[in-house]
Amino acid sequence: MNAKKSIQLLGNYSLLTILGFVFALPFLYTLYTSFITMRDVNTFTWITNWTVDNYKLFFTNEAYNVPKWLMNTVIMTGIVILGNLIINPMAGFALAKLDFKGKKLIYWIVVASMMVPYHMILIPVYVNVAQIGWLNTFYALTVPFLYQCLYIFMLRQFFISVPTEFIEAARLDGLTKMGAFWRIVYPLAKSSLITMSILAFAGTWNSYLIPSTLANDPEKYVLVVGLNSVKDMFFENTPLIMAGVVLSTLPILIFFFLFQRQYIEGISSSGVKG
Amino acid sequence: MAAYGNENAEMRLNNGKKQSWLRSLADSDLAVGWLFTLPFLVLWAWWFFYPFLQSFIRSFQDANFASLGDAKFIGLQNYVQILNDSEFYRAVIHSLQIVVIAVPLQTILGLIMAILVNQKLKGKGMFRTLFFIPYITSQIAITTVFMMLFKQGTFVTEFFTFFGFDNATWFADTRYALLFVAILFIFQQAGFSMIVYLSALQEVPKDLYEAGQMDGASKWAQFRYITVPYVKPITFFVVSVATILGFQIYDQIAAISRYGALGSPAGATSTVVTYFYQHGIRYMEIGYGSAAVVLFFFIIMIITFLQKKLLDDKG
Numbered sequence: 001m002n003a004k005k006s007i008q009l010l011g012n013y014s015l016l017t018i019l020g021f022v023f024a025l026p027f028l029y030t031l032y033t034s035f036i037t038m039r040d041v042n043t044f045t046w047i048t049n050w051t052v053d054n055y056k057l058f059f060t061n062e063a064y065n066v067p068k069w070l071m072n073t074v075i076m077t078g079i080v081i082l083g084n085l086i087i088n089p090m091a092g093f094a095l096a097k098l099d100f101k102g103k104k105l106i107y108w109i110v111v112a113s114m115m116v117p118y119h120m121i122l123i124p125v126y127v128n129v130a131q132i133g134w135l136n137t138f139y140a141l142t143v144p145f146l147y148q149c150l151y152i153f154m155l156r157q158f159f160i161s162v163p164t165e166f167i168e169a170a171r172l173d174g175l176t177k178m179g180a181f182w183r184i185v186y187p188l189a190k191s192s193l194i195t196m197s198i199l200a201f202a203g204t205w206n207s208y209l210i211p212s213t214l215a216n217d218p219e220k221y222v223l224v225v226g227l228n229s230v231k232d233m234f235f236e237n238t239p240l241i242m243a244g245v246v247l248s249t250l251p252i253l254i255f256f257f258l259f260q261r262q263y264i265e266g267i268s269s270s271g272v273k274g
Numbered sequence: 275m276a277a278y279g280n281e282n283a284e285m286r287l288n289n290g291k292k293q294s295w296l297r298s299l300a301d302s303d304l305a306v307g308w309l310f311t312l313p314f315l316v317l318w319a320w321w322f323f324y325p326f327l328q329s330f331i332r333s334f335q336d337a338n339f340a341s342l343g344d345a346k347f348i349g350l351q352n353y354v355q356i357l358n359d360s361e362f363y364r365a366v367i368h369s370l371q372i373v374v375i376a377v378p379l380q381t382i383l384g385l386i387m388a389i390l391v392n393q394k395l396k397g398k399g400m401f402r403t404l405f406f407i408p409y410i411t412s413q414i415a416i417t418t419v420f421m422m423l424f425k426q427g428t429f430v431t432e433f434f435t436f437f438g439f440d441n442a443t444w445f446a447d448t449r450y451a452l453l454f455v456a457i458l459f460i461f462q463q464a465g466f467s468m469i470v471y472l473s474a475l476q477e478v479p480k481d482l483y484e485a486g487q488m489d490g491a492s493k494w495a496q497f498r499y500i501t502v503p504y505v506k507p508i509t510f511f512v513v514s515v516a517t518i519l520g521f522q523i524y525d526q527i528a529a530i531s532r533y534g535a536l537g538s539p540a541g542a543t544s545t546v547v548t549y550f551y552q553h554g555i556r557y558m559e560i561g562y563g564s565a566a567v568v569l570f571f572f573i574i575m576i577i578t579f580l581q582k583k584l585l586d587d588k589g
Contacts (some may be wrong), residue, residue, distance in 0.1 A: 008493070009395075016390050016401055023461075026419045030516070033422070042428055058456070090310040100307030106315065113322055119547055120571050123554040124325035124332065124561050127339065144321035147314045176300035181310075202497050206412035208525045213555060220320055224412045233420045233533050238422050249415045256410050263410070267466065268473035 034242035041238050041257065054243035066247050067224040073251075076211070076222055077143045079206045083146025084200050089189060091147070092155030093181050097167065109158075113149040124212065129214055140214040141222075145204070151196045158192040159185065195266035198259050205252050223248040280329055307461050318449065333565035339558035342560060348575040352565035362566070364541065366573070368452055373520040374559040376456040376463070381512055383460065384467025385505070389497075391468070392475045402472075411526035417458055422528065424454070445530040448542040455543055458526045463519065467512045474508040475501070510585050517581065546570045 014088040033041060035050040069119045094100070095107050125144060134140040162185055170180035211222045221229070232239050256263060299305045331350055332370075337345035356362050385403050391398045408416055423430045424444045435441045444450035476499065486496045527543045528536060536552045537544030550570055554563020 002464075009495060011560065012390060012393060012395060015386075016395070017388070019387060020401055023408070026423060027407070028421050029423060070337055074551075087313045087427065091314040094310035097312070098303040098307040099302040103307060106311050109315075113318065114324065116322075117518070117574065119328060119522060119524075119550070119569070120567055121322060123327035123560060123567060124328035125321065126555055127328075127560060128321075128325065130339075135308050144317070147317050149318075152314065171301070175305070176306075178298055178300040178309075180304075201508070203408050208412065208414050211562045212528070215409070224414045226412045227412075227418065228529055231529070235532065238425070241418060245415050245418055249363050249411050252410060253407070256407070258382065264406070264469055269296070 030242045030245050032238050033165075034246050036239055038237060038239055042134075054239045056206040057240060058244065058247060064226070064230055064242075068219075068224075068225070069221050069223045069248075070251070072138075072220060073205060073224075077201060079138065079142040080145050080198050080204045081197050082150060083142070084151060085193060085197065087147040088151045088196065089155050089159075089186060089193065090181075091152045093159050093185060094157045094158055095166065096159035097185075098177070099161070099247065104219070105176060107156075110149045110152050114153060118210070122209070126213055134214075136215045136217040136220045138220075141211055142222075145210075148200065153201065154196065155189065158189055162188055191262070194259075194262055195269075198263045199266050201255065202252065202263070205255075296342040302326065319467055320526060324559055332561050333568045336563035337562040339557075339560055345561065352562050353569070355562065356569065358565055361541065361544065362546075362549060365537070365544045365546050368537075368543065369521055369545040369547075370572075371452055372456050372459065372523060373517055375453070377513060377516045377520055379456075380463045380516055381467055381509065383464040384450040385471050385509075387464060387468040388471035389501070391474055392414065396528045402468075402484075405468055408462045408502065409465040413458070414529050416462060417526045417529035420425055420454070420458055427493065443507075446539050446550075448539050451530065451539055451542040454530070455523065455526050459520060459523060463516050467516065470508060470512055471505060474505045478504045486560075510581075517518075517577060518574060521545075521570075521577070524551070546573060 034054055036045055036053070037049075037051060037053075040049065056066055091106075091110070094109070097104060099259045129135055129140045134143075138263075166184055167177065167180045168187070170184045171177065175183060206224060207222075208228070212225045212228070215221070216225070218229070228243050230244045234240050282295070289390060331517075332345070334347055334349060335345040336348045336351070391402045422428070425431070426441070427445055431441060431443065440447075440449075444454040482500050482504075485494055486500055491499070523545060524547045527545065527548055530543065531538035531548075533539070535557070536548040546566070547570065550563050550566035553559045553566060557563075
């Protein structure tokens, strides 16, 4: 029995190690290569020969201005999350706790829109953005994305679970239904709102299709689009590109390690519900 | 008691008589309901519903970005032209190939990883994070790293050459490029499936396994007759999410199409998505591209419907 168990344990560990190796390799290679010179690519060189020149270039070169791209990404992501934090809970609350004419239709709109891939509307969105002169502006990257039907749906599910007595008690204390939402119910939704913000953060930060379509002026590049252009321009310079990969993914990785627990809970709860 | 409380509240309400009109508005379901959904509805109508309708309308027009004002209705001509374009069928087949290769593999890999990190092992948290990180990293970054790894002369290409593959940069070789995209998708999506499976595995009752052990069931039998049936509904979720995402792949292909048109090398990675993007956005053939998008939408709907039907019949 014991021998069988240890063989099994050994098997588990070997499988884990192989998979772990495959998954860790790209990251280790990226990190290592970003610190060496082009001459040393694909050879092993000691830490004494390492250099930070690859990184330096991104902060000194005008055309490849990582701080600028970072700023663009932060502005885009920040505005989108802010909008989602206001618009989604308001709509979710109305659909969960208020009784009004037209509610069924709005709920149907939310659920049906959730199913439509964004590709479906990309061409007209591009045309509309161009026609109102929003190409290469933050308006184009943020205004259409200030709400998300999936999150309205998620928050509605949460608000349904809030006892209606809470709202009634608040009204007895002199608050209106609107006041009860902002003062009582909204703060109660804190953990749902954090989960939503984390999912929205990762989705917006990593997006490529939309920013590359609506803002292709290097001045307005976000990190992901900028990284792709660096890769195309300096394709032979692996160390430089790898430094770009590290710089552009570092913020999201730090963010992930800070909020790992909530993020994973958000993912798995969306899975169980689906 | 309750009646007393209500009186009290009414008294307090009366105190603020000046604002009683506004107050009753802020307390009415109808007013607050519409006020609270209004920002969403405005943005939705402007940035979803209107474009959604336009996609359909434009698909029947001969519309070019430069002369949108003079767009003429041409009936089904765009559709006829697409359905006569061999490039479109090639794109559909590529989309299907990616899904057929990547979806089952990422599902199985996700389940294996979930089972492995669900056991009482040292360092399982570290492995869990490691497997999940590709999912939260941008597709462009992952694709970039894999392109660097698959350049000539790296240890990865040497490794594959050793196992009998041609010495080729996969992303630039028409024979391997589609497989390269599928691998990228598996690498990225398996971590998501792992997390979803993990939450399902943690709900499998422990005594089921204990009972299985008592009856002398092997590990494989336990997996086959306890775990697999138990995670079946989750498998449906994992497979349908991956299928839909598989059909929507764009970033990876955009990243490997460096100099050439989308779907490089030589159209070997063209998909339904790159087909409509190329026509609708790059060439600015708004009408033709829209018709391709509508077809893309129907393909996704048909696949979703078939999947549902297939799993409903089985279950």
